[in-house]
Amino acid sequence: MSDFPHTPPKMSWTFSNDVNAEIRRAAATGIYDIRGGGSKRRLPHFDDLLFLGASISRYPLEGYREKCATDVWLGTRFAKNPIHLDIPITIAGMSFGALSGPAKEALGRGASAAGTSTTTGDGGMTEEERGHSKSLVYQYLPSRYGMNPDDLRRADAIEVVVGQGAKPGGGGMPLGQKISDRVATMRNLPKGIDQRSACRHPDWTGPDDLEIKILEIREITNWEKPIYIKIGGARPYYDTALAVKAGADVVVLDGMQGGTAATQDVFIENVGMPILACIPLAVKALQDLGMHRKVQLIVSGGIRTGADVAKAMALGADAVAIGTAALIALGDNDPALEAEYNKLGTTAGAYDDWHEGKDPAGITTQDPELSGRFDPVLGGRRLKNYLKVMTLEAQTIARACGKNHLHNLEPEDLCALTIEGAAMAGVPLAGTNWIPGRNGGF
């Protein structure tokens, strides 16, 4: 050994432990990493924004005494029966198959108790969710698993899914181990095989066709149901404009933090845009067409708190949707189950192998023993509580900004902590009047 001091071991930023582990995993297995959830990157997000609050120029409302309304109408453009929700926080589409029957029931119970809607997913409508959901949005997906006119007619709204934030341009891939008899029957597929959900609809291509497809759905449902179009956060200005052109009552816009049941990690982390970057572009498309507030905008992807809700609405959304947060409220990734997560080679908070069906919380599984652990009544109560808290938080902020309805929040109520956040949200960097890319400023 020389007496000269050695350079201490230095890890590469480019070839980090995480990166190297993935290279070794790929080399050993020969399959790309499939997982659930949304992007885990650190992305520009609502955390990059702050509310300014009232001051001399703005008059605040008194907390607990002066009303700050939270209700929202969805589907007022064409539908005979638009949906009226007490709160603007909806439950995003999650499939039976991805989730257990009791978990779907809990989502319905919690949402209904809080005065909001739930949404089916890529697997058809179950009695658990229809029976327990006061307002149920029925997804119309490329796979058309379980699609039938009776369920279309007993839905409260129909959501034509063009894309989702976790995988704009991609289809899902729940693996065979999660495909139980019931899931297989609902999807007209053999038990135990991988489900290759298509990325394109089988019977229309492009916005002109979509307009006719929506006409057909409206005819079948007697023009009663609001028609939503869900898009992933890829090209939100043009996609929103084309959705309006195609006849949407509501546009659902999902950023890359939005979860999925099962897709390639490389897809989740490298395709699409964060929701913060998407909302202003979608709102601008609606404003340019004179359709803002006439076609409602629901945004999703990383909504966690009432502050996130308020910020999304201040940027121009009419409502938000939550998926991952709702699952956490139900009990997903709970540290109380740490020992069981450890047995699966993971830890509470990081568990994302939802496609393997081994969820110890009984939520993202079809295993009867595991799903039997989950109490849908308790889960529903937890979700209701969480939704109520988020609503109260959003109201608190709105009152502080002098707004008597969450819809009255506006970009002027916001500033940004980061240059990226300011540029994406189109609000000034804190302490300046500079909106990067918009004006000279200082």
Place this chain on the structure above:
Amino acid sequence: MQTFDLSKDGLRALNSSLHALKGQTNMTAWEVINPKGAHAIAAGVDAPVEITVRGSTGYYCAGMNKQASIFIKGSAGPGVAENMMSGKVVIDGDASQYAGATGRGGLLVIKGNASSRCGISMKGIEIVVHGNIGHMSCFMAQSGAVVVLGDAGEALGDSLYEARLFVRGKVKSLGADCIEKEMRPEHFAMVEDLLRRGEADHKAKPEQFRRYGSARKLYTFNIDNAAAY
């Protein structure tokens, strides 16, 4: 016979009238005149009635049909009988793209040719085509049966699941995971039955057909099959 002039009374009135037919009705025979390529004609019908459309239709005629027998005395636009649940749709002329897409039941008879993606993602429907079918037909077809008296275009049955495909003529190419399979006695019987119900038994014999189905190699992901994806 109820005669409905679509050019005069409009699509909404037609479909409202047809949707109002529930259970037992004496208004079992309907005739639609002047369709002029309109879209969504007789979409979402759920009654055991007979509807004759005198002319050609646009997109999604007979979409999601349940129980009804719908006869198109012309050609059909894209997505005819899409997601059909039960009943029967018979087209005298040709059918455009996506005929019978995602259909879950019932019988679709196309007496002319069908364009691309016929039977795409089908889930139990039976389809009889007297002529040819276009490229990518039966893509991701899950279950049900297709009988083609003519030829099939490129990539027949790509990513096929359990649907059964029978073609009398040439197949330009097979899609990923679709292979030719042996015609066993039950398959001859199936084709014979479909030819009869598809009004084609005077045109072809079961022994003239070849059967195509899934090799089932893509059912569970394997990196060694990656070239097929």
